Amino acid sequence: MSDQPAVSAPPRLRRWEQRTEVPLFGVSLLFLLGYAVRVLAPHHAGPWRALALALVGTTWLAFAADYAVRLRLSGLGHRFVRVHWLDTVVLLLPLLRPLRLIRVYTAVQQRREQPRLSLYARVIAYAGASALLLGFSAALAVYHQEHAAKNASIRTLGDAAWWACETLTTVGYGDAVPVTPGGRVVASGLMACGLALLGAVTGSFSSWLLQVFRREDEKRPPESR
Known part of the structure; x- marks a missing residue:
C-alpha cells in the first residue's frame, strides 16, 4: 500500500x-x-x-x-x-x-499479464487477509499491555482475540475493554482500521450485487422489464 x-x-x-x-x-x-x-x-x-x-x-x-x-x-x-x-x-x-498486503499482491501480479481475481474479489481478499493479520497483531499487542494490569478485563490471549473480533466488526459488546493507555492506543488504531476494512468489504460486495442484477436486467426481454 x-x-x-x-x-x-x-x-x-x-x-x-x-x-x-x-x-x-x-x-x-x-x-x-x-x-x-x-x-x-x-x-x-x-x-x-x-x-x-x-x-x-x-x-x-x-x-x-x-x-x-x-x-x-x-x-x-x-x-x-x-x-x-x-x-x-x-x-x-x-x-x-499487513496494511501493505496490497503491494505484495501488486508485485506478484506484475509478473503476469493480467490479474487472476476480479476487482471485487481482490478487494474482499485483501480486506479479509488484512483483518485477520491485523486482528491477531492487535490481540497480541493488547494482551501484552493488559494482562497484568489492575482491574483488567483482558487477562488471556483468548480474551484479547475476542476483543479484537468485537472491535474489527464494530460490535463492541463492552465485556472486554482496554484499561491501560497503551491498550487504548492499540484499540483506537484497530477501530480505525476495522471501519476502513469493513467499509471496503461492504462497498465492494454491494457493487458486485448491483453489477449482477444489472446484467440480469440486460438479459431479460424488453417487454418483461
Whole structure:
C-alpha cells in the first residue's frame, strides 16, 4: 500500500519493490512470530524470549534497510517521509505491516499479464487477509499491555482475540475493554482500521450485487422489464 502512484516512481525503485515485497512479507511474518513468542512465552523461558527478541530486532533491521534503500532510489530526499507517510508509520509500528498486503499482491501480479481475481474479489481478499493479520497483531499487542494490569478485563490471549473480533466488526459488546493507555492506543488504531476494512468489504460486495442484477436486467426481454 503506497501513498504515491507506482507509475510515478523511478524505474529502479519499481524494480526494487517488485523484487522485495514478497520476501519482506515473509520477513513480516517472522517478525509477528518473534513478537508472539516474546509476548506469550513464560518469564522462566529465558532462552526462547531472548531468541524471540533477537528475531524481532533482526527483522526490524530488514524493514529499516528496505526503507533506506527506497528512500535513496526514490530521489525525493527528505520529502519521501511525507509522500510515503504510511511506509514511515509502518516502519515505526511494524505490527501494521499487513496494511501493505496490497503491494505484495501488486508485485506478484506484475509478473503476469493480467490479474487472476476480479476487482471485487481482490478487494474482499485483501480486506479479509488484512483483518485477520491485523486482528491477531492487535490481540497480541493488547494482551501484552493488559494482562497484568489492575482491574483488567483482558487477562488471556483468548480474551484479547475476542476483543479484537468485537472491535474489527464494530460490535463492541463492552465485556472486554482496554484499561491501560497503551491498550487504548492499540484499540483506537484497530477501530480505525476495522471501519476502513469493513467499509471496503461492504462497498465492494454491494457493487458486485448491483453489477449482477444489472446484467440480469440486460438479459431479460424488453417487454418483461
